[in-house]
Amino acid sequence: MRPRTKRIRAAPRARNGAASPYRFELETEPENWFLEDEGYELAVFHSHPTPSNRPSRTDIKNVGLWAGRPYLILSLETNGLAAWQITGGGEPVELPLS
């Protein structure tokens, strides 16, 4: 069995519905959710202005409908990229990047 290769095919922008530099509510166009029906896996990419590329408490608290999907976080201070899975309640699990 061949390993599945994941590639980014589209990167539609999302909005911060909270309109705040400190808090966010991720909002995206409804049609992006239907990409899953076409076989795409949805993921969230965002950056942190700090050295941390771990999910913040806000990321965990506001995961909502994105729970279980990959969260790619880039630290703008270190350029370190990491992927996480945030599920309800538990600690985020780091996903391998290849």
Ligand SMILES: [Zn+2]
């Ligand atoms: Zn974050």
